[in-house]
Amino acid sequence: MQNVYTVAQVNSYINNMFRQDFMLQSIYVKGEVSNCKYHSSGHIYFTIKDAKGTIACVMFAGNRAGLRFKLMEGQQIIVLGSIEVYERDGKYQMYAKEIVLDGAGALYEQYERLKQELEERGLFAKEYKQPIPKYVQTLGVVTAPTGAAVQDIMNIAKRRNPYIQIILYPAIVQGEQAPASIVNGIHALEKLNVDLIIVGRGGGSIEDLWAFNEEYVAQAIFDCSIPIISAVGHETDTTIADYVADLRAPTPSAAAELAVCDIHILQETLNGYVREYDRLMKKTIEARRNILLQKQMKLQYLSPMNQLKEKKMYVMQLENRLHDSFQRVIDKRRHMLELYLERFKGLSPLDKLNQGFSYVADEEGRTIADVEKVKPGTHLTVHVRNGKIEAEVLETEKIRREIP
Numbered sequence: 001m002q003n004v005y006t007v008a009q010v011n012s013y014i015n016n017m018f019r020q021d022f023m024l025q026s027i028y029v030k031g032e033v034s035n036c037k038y039h040s041s042g043h044i045y046f047t048i049k050d051a052k053g054t055i056a057c058v059m060f061a062g063n064r065a066g067l068r069f070k071l072m073e074g075q076q077i078i079v080l081g082s083i084e085v086y087e088r089d090g091k092y093q094m095y096a097k098e099i100v101l102d103g104a105g106a107l108y109e110q111y112e113r114l115k116q117e118l119e120e121r122g123l124f125a126k127e128y129k130q131p132i133p134k135y136v137q138t139l140g141v142v143t144a145p146t147g148a149a150v151q152d153i154m155n156i157a158k159r160r161n162p163y164i165q166i167i168l169y170p171a172i173v174q175g176e177q178a179p180a181s182i183v184n185g186i187h188a189l190e191k192l193n194v195d196l197i198i199v200g201r202g203g204g205s206i207e208d209l210w211a212f213n214e215e216y217v218a219q220a221i222f223d224c225s226i227p228i229i230s231a232v233g234h235e236t237d238t239t240i241a242d243y244v245a246d247l248r249a250p251t252p253s254a255a256a257e258l259a260v261c262d263i264h265i266l267q268e269t270l271n272g273y274v275r276e277y278d279r280l281m282k283k284t285i286e287a288r289r290n291i292l293l294q295k296q297m298k299l300q301y302l303s304p305m306n307q308l309k310e311k312k313m314y315v316m317q318l319e320n321r322l323h324d325s326f327q328r329v330i331d332k333r334r335h336m337l338e339l340y341l342e343r344f345k346g347l348s349p350l351d352k353l354n355q356g357f358s359y360v361a362d363e364e365g366r367t368i369a370d371v372e373k374v375k376p377g378t379h380l381t382v383h384v385r386n387g388k389i390e391a392e393v394l395e396t397e398k399i400r401r402e403i404p
Helices: 009-019 060-068 106-120 148-160 178-191 215-223 242-243 252-259 263-269 274-301 303-346 350-355
Strands: 028-037 044-050 052-060 076-085 091-101 138-143 164-169 196-201 228-230 359-361 380-386 389-390
Touching: 009 076, 009 164, 009 274, 052 076, 060 091, 106 215, 106 242, 138 148, 138 178, 148 164, 148 196, 178 196, 178 215, 178 242, 196 252, 215 242, 228 242, 228 252, 242 380, 263 274, 274 303
Parallel strands: 052 091, 138 164, 138 196, 196 228
Antiparallel strands: 028 044, 028 076, 044 052, 076 091, 359 380, 380 389
């Protein structure tokens, strides 16, 4: 049979595929902590889970310096790290580099409730999304009249197309008056029949961005007959407006790039020969890149770092097994010790004295167990539970008893 591979080869190939995926090498994952275990070596083993799945995680001791809290069961956390395959077991896991608590407070819970409600009502459905015009001549912008957001949008839009017309509605984007101001801006630009509207602002906390999480604003975006691009905050900020809008941009600058076609690109497309040459060059580069990737994958498989990581994980497993074996031996010895203690307790003279028995000793402290060892007039000491009794023998009598 042809193309038959070993298990190790398949696991190694899959691991290399994971490593080639840029997203998996630096990814944020949020979830609930489960099966958390602090190892004596300093490593932390745990699982993060949500309602639909789990991911096994490990944070090596060298990465614990930035962990400012004790990881415990049930915590909601966000983990930054890479996802790789542990080739020996053929399982993938996450190698954590940073862990932070997910500070979802009352606003976040309110955000989640409204998000779920609007999703159930269909405001996020793809079938209601309007296509973004490819060639925009009139661009409407709803944002604060001052600040970096509006400057970025105008600068990038004009750079990409110096002939575009930009109409700015100076809205309030933070505070109690912000939702109404944003909605008024959307309505005003809709009446002007612009080609496209950008609604957004710069970054901030969840409180600063809250106007874009209001149902009033979400409904206005959904009802608008003109396509809307949402550009609120930074790339990691996500608001209700982002879900309702026809397109979400990670930043205001990115919104301008998505909204305005680069006129220089259009001019370049007129040159067919250049375009064809560019296509051929890309094809050649891609072929060379594939060859390079194959060699790179082979090099990574044979690299000392990869082999060292595999051995490190194996040693950690052996250490766990050794620790468990020692614990079982200790438990067994402890149990045997308890049995011996109980047995010695049954042979203790003091225990017999507590039951009402006593023993007799002569003047030299020797125990008297035979009536022939004493004579009338001999001085004896009788030891009982709480003391001793001094006595003198008056008479002896030998009695024959049957000892079973």
